[in-house]
Amino acid sequence: MYEFNYHRPGSVDEAVGLISEDAKILAGGQSLLPTMKLRLAQPSDMIDLAGIPGLSDISVDGSTVTIGATATHASVAASSAVAGAIPALAKLASGIGDAQVRNMGTMGGSVANADPAADYPAALVGLGATVHTNSRTVAADDFFTGIFETDLAENEIVTKVSFPVPQAAAYVKFANPASRYAIVGVFVAKTADGVRVAVTGAGGSVFRASDMEAALNGNFSASSLDGIAVASDDLNSDLHASADYRAHLVSVMAKRAVQAAGG
Numbered sequence: 001m002y003e004f005n006y007h008r009p010g011s012v013d014e015a016v017g018l019i020s021e022d023a024k025i026l027a028g029g030q031s032l033l034p035t036m037k038l039r040l041a042q043p044s045d046m047i048d049l050a051g052i053p054g055l056s057d058i059s060v061d062g063s064t065v066t067i068g069a070t071a072t073h074a075s076v077a078a079s080s081a082v083a084g085a086i087p088a089l090a091k092l093a094s095g096i097g098d099a100q101v102r103n104m105g106t107m108g109g110s111v112a113n114a115d116p117a118a119d120y121p122a123a124l125v126g127l128g129a130t131v132h133t134n135s136r137t138v139a140a141d142d143f144f145t146g147i148f149e150t151d152l153a154e155n156e157i158v159t160k161v162s163f164p165v166p167q168a169a170a171y172v173k174f175a176n177p178a179s180r181y182a183i184v185g186v187f188v189a190k191t192a193d194g195v196r197v198a199v200t201g202a203g204g205s206v207f208r209a210s211d212m213e214a215a216l217n218g219n220f221s222a223s224s225l226d227g228i229a230v231a232s233d234d235l236n237s238d239l240h241a242s243a244d245y246r247a248h249l250v251s252v253m254a255k256r257a258v259q260a261a262g263g
């Protein structure tokens, strides 16, 4: 591990003030520290968000679930308030990685990292969530812009994510048996504004399956998805699964998610 300066700011403003070209925000460290161990990152300064009061708060106000940036996956999974309002979100969190990863990894770290195989991006886009930063709010649909890429500016910190409570929702993933990352994961939500279907793991970034959404808006039933598939042209192909197999998995996971959501 390289040497670096360690900072533990007491507020978001103080953390933002410490950001420089070679500095890195540190949350749970579950993605950043392996990157540093592999010598793929060498930050001069680490800005640890763990000491900022209130940043890990989880609240439910009836129609909105709000999860602070440093809330761990384990705390989301264990929250009875989240489980009561959006059970699919608590269940998704309980299926991330292993117990060690869930105890350290955070909501903000996961969404800022934007791993194409991560689970939370599917929930954000599937539920039509809003990402809050120190300076603005961004709709989830506009937040994830590519492989490990987001709309965040260099001097921006994710502070929380707010999720509208859907009428029904479910997330089903075909997990890598070693890491539990999604080879393909599909989040389906029935909302007042229509059905949303978000796919992670299959492409370079989370995406919505609009043909599936249209079919499910007509009839919220797994059989509505018969014969509807995503094109494999732009999907990932690697040692875990070919693009064609991932396209097949999207249809299977989507049907299972609709069934799990009551359709």
Ligand SMILES: Cc1cc2nc3c(=O)[nH]c(=O)nc-3n(C[C@H](O)[C@H](O)[C@H](O)COP(=O)(O)OP(=O)(O)OC[C@H]3O[C@@H](n4cnc5c(N)ncnc54)[C@H](O)[C@@H]3O)c2cc1C
Binding pocket: 024, 025, 026, 027, 028, 029, 030, 031, 032, 033, 034, 049, 069, 095, 096, 097, 098, 101, 104, 105, 106, 107, 108, 109, 110, 112, 113, 115, 117, 118, 119, 120, 156, 157, 158, 159, 179, 180, 181, 182
């Ligand atoms: C073995 C293993 C298995 C895993 N399995 C899964 C899985 O099944 N599903 C899944 O979704 N994920 C999985 N993960 C990833 C895990 O969820 C991480 O917690 C997550 O990717 C990063 O969160 P973190 O809090 O650890 O962030 P860190 O590693 O601390 O940071 C990640 C990146 O985000 C930036 N960052 C962190 N917080 C903020 C913030 N608030 N604002 C702006 N930038 C920020 C950092 O600077 C860094 O670039 C796995 C990880 C491991 C090691």
